[in-house]
Amino acid sequence: MLPSELLQPLDTLLTSGCDRRLVRCASGFNPYGTGVDVRSALPLGSCTCSSPSARAIVAAQAALKTLRESSCPHAVAAKLLVGVRSILRHRLKLSVDVAIALTPSGTDVEILALALVGGNDDRKIVNVVVGAGEVGSGTIRAAGGLHSDQIVPRGKASVVGHAVNESLAARTTVVPISVRSGSGEILSPIEIDDRVSQAVIDAVSQGSRVLVHLVAHSKTGVHAPTLGLIQRLTKAMGNDVSVVVDAAQARLAPSAYQSALDRGLMVFLTGSKFFGGPPFAGALLIPPALRPNNFSGLDGLENYLGREDFPVTWERVRSSCDEWLNVGSLLRWVAAASEIDAYFRVPDHVRKRIAVAFNQAIQERFMGLSNVKLVRSFQSVDHGSYLRPIESTPTVFAVEMMDQRGHRLGRDSLKELHGQLNVTGEDRFHLGQPVAIGRDRYALRIALGAPLVTQIANGTNDDSTLQHRIAKFQNQLGTLSQRMTELSRSTLEVGS
Template identity: 30%
Template sequence: MQHRPVTAFGRGAIDGEEQRIVAALLAGGDSRLNLDRQGLNKYLCPPTPAPALTCLSSCTASPISDLGFERASAAFWRIAAAPRIQAPSRIEACEDSIEVAIRGYLGLDPGDQVILTASGTDGMLLAACLLALEGCDSPMTTILPSPSETGTGVPLAAACRVFDGPFAGRSVVEAYVTTKHVALRGPDGMPREAGTVAEDFRDAVRAVNGRAVIVFTYGTKTGLVAPVEAPAGVDVIVDACQLRLPAHKVREYLKMGWPVVITGSKFLGGPAFSGAVLVPSARFSRRARARASRICALHGGLAGVGGLAELASSADVTGPLLRWSAALATLKEAALSEDQVAESVIRLEDEAGAAVAALPGAHIIEQSTGCPGIVTFAVEAPGQPGSRLGVDELRQLYRGLAGQGVLLGQPVDLGPFGALRVAIGMRDVVRGSIEESLRRLAESWPLARRQGAARAKAA
């Protein structure tokens, strides 16, 4: 199979009306959504459905589905077709319907609030700002997993700083907020023992002079959960952006008073990006929530878009709503219980693991703790048994596979080497099978591996 641009696996040319919808879908985000000359975002995803593209990439990003595009289009025209004076109420109605769907999926208590954000990173920024404001601008230290296991902008967002664009790094609150990182992997690239990682988090808390906040990550890029137990008496932000945790866990964390950050663009398979912060009832005052949302909206590019109707004059307002509408489309299609979804994910992960293990040169990275649905694996260089490719070399392989119509999770830096990922998403659960996807991966692998090695050598 010859190398083709990823766009060759999409729908082709779009008409003027669809161009308006695409522009709206890309609005209200950050530079990660910018399209390159091939019409792809940072994650090699086109802004329109790509039905011929095999997607095993829900741990990173997925192109919008046909059903998702249909739902997003319907939401767009409900807003766009309204007289200008009615636009705020249409936006508010769309936002309300999304919040109702999220509440229903997770079984939230009536008092818990859902604040929609432009992305999961924007959600982290909003959650961190809530805690900083709650502390009356006193110094705060946020302790979180090493950046290689979280989103690129998460460390800045957790420090209440702009994470993208020309003002990246600028603080958005008066409080002095710093971060500390805890390594989840050892020098050999393997996951460290969960108890040791938890103790490192406790040590980091004890070393803080002032207020400490833990980012409890339920599902890192490779599916790790860290720390397995949060230190007692410490404020916590739950990073559940992968949304690969049981709904009862979300409710449990909210009852403990912990804000939970989620997205619709990972497991749910919606287009990048759509985020939300689930705020525990009675934890933060309405005034504090409004103030944090305003701060993030001003400095973070529509971060904290709860109350979008107030921003109806902005062309960016509809973007996060349309992306959430697309993300929830698959959820509405899945008439499955939580237990059925969990069982399906485990079954499909086992199938994916067996298929990856059979790929020449692939070596699965075993981990004893974590959330299901992500198979992480290293790759050896052709003709060099025992070697492990680095992240830069894996990017060539990753792009080579994408050029043949197979999209995996982006390469992750594990320290001494890199890793690729095969991820199970809600779309796979609804289909009930990934057999065809795994077959295409196996067929594309040899050529992509050879070409990737050649390009890495020439670079």
């Protein structure tokens, strides 16, 4: 007899096995304005998450059909996840000795990374989270080994802020490092490096182990700290310092992942931001030297990860797991893998051409507007100081909006306009939700994602050329700038 979970509809399964972020609101969407149905809105919110493409849904449907028709769903699930890992390994150019853990979301990766570092001994841990205001909303709690939602992926109730593993959480202190000033300006690389360095030196001098986050593309495009600082810290302090690359946006060049792993750094990414799979899906890439020796730190993770989620080479960990299979996470990863594979099938020069066209259109259509302003939200990334980005031009732009009196719109007003752009008008646009870029400053984000690149590159059944499809895309961005200008002019910020 089939497990009852497999009898549920696909849309229900795709929103299962995570937390309340996937629960549909009265609007029919999750809190990010996306869902698990294919939409016609132009997908420009991949810096948060996107609704799935038809290709992703077809992949998930096929996987679910295979599971339902099997007399041994667990064996089929294991095979499907081998396929997911194979695509990640192939497309991201990972060596065979890299371990790949799959998680229900990027937030859950934080807990696993902490457990791997903290499981080696019983010392105190200082978790240095760089760009804390520009990474996942649940990052700080998860980085402290705490539950960040009232529901855990296994479906059980939890208490926000309570420990996933009592011993691990009690030993962990989180130190957030901002990458912006209070006014919202990006700090210089030297300033950020100095802050990170001081936090690490202080922690190690007090006998603590340190886990440092190197953010490789924040919600608005910031990379920090520099690779040079990381190299100096790890060389000087040896095993007292571990590093995890927060590449949750997945906006790194394929070669960058192995480059980081070769330096002994863990890397986490998602299949649901740039790569455009259904929300959410996380992965932790682990170099061979960080294979766990002490598994006590993993206690409590049974509510987050099942047997097949752990790397296939971690036999002892997997053998200690029960039969729980997270079908929702599996289907989301299968869907994401289809997007990853399709994106990298597009020739490099075509992907680059589309990214350049996106950049040009944003600069041309949004520059000089009175009520909609581009925010300096990315650095000119020096390939020697940072991991190489997926494109040489930015793929995420942050924009502030002003009301009819010229006052900046706050979070609530931007959320309302975000919703209007998403569901009203002849042309609909899904953008990245408002993000804080300073004290009382918020911005929406316009992001290029893999499914959109693939769609423009491959076209549909019409006879239009790539040049025509790119021109159409640029015109759509022009329409977006007009819509945003019109909406801002008709808005009056409360309290202004």
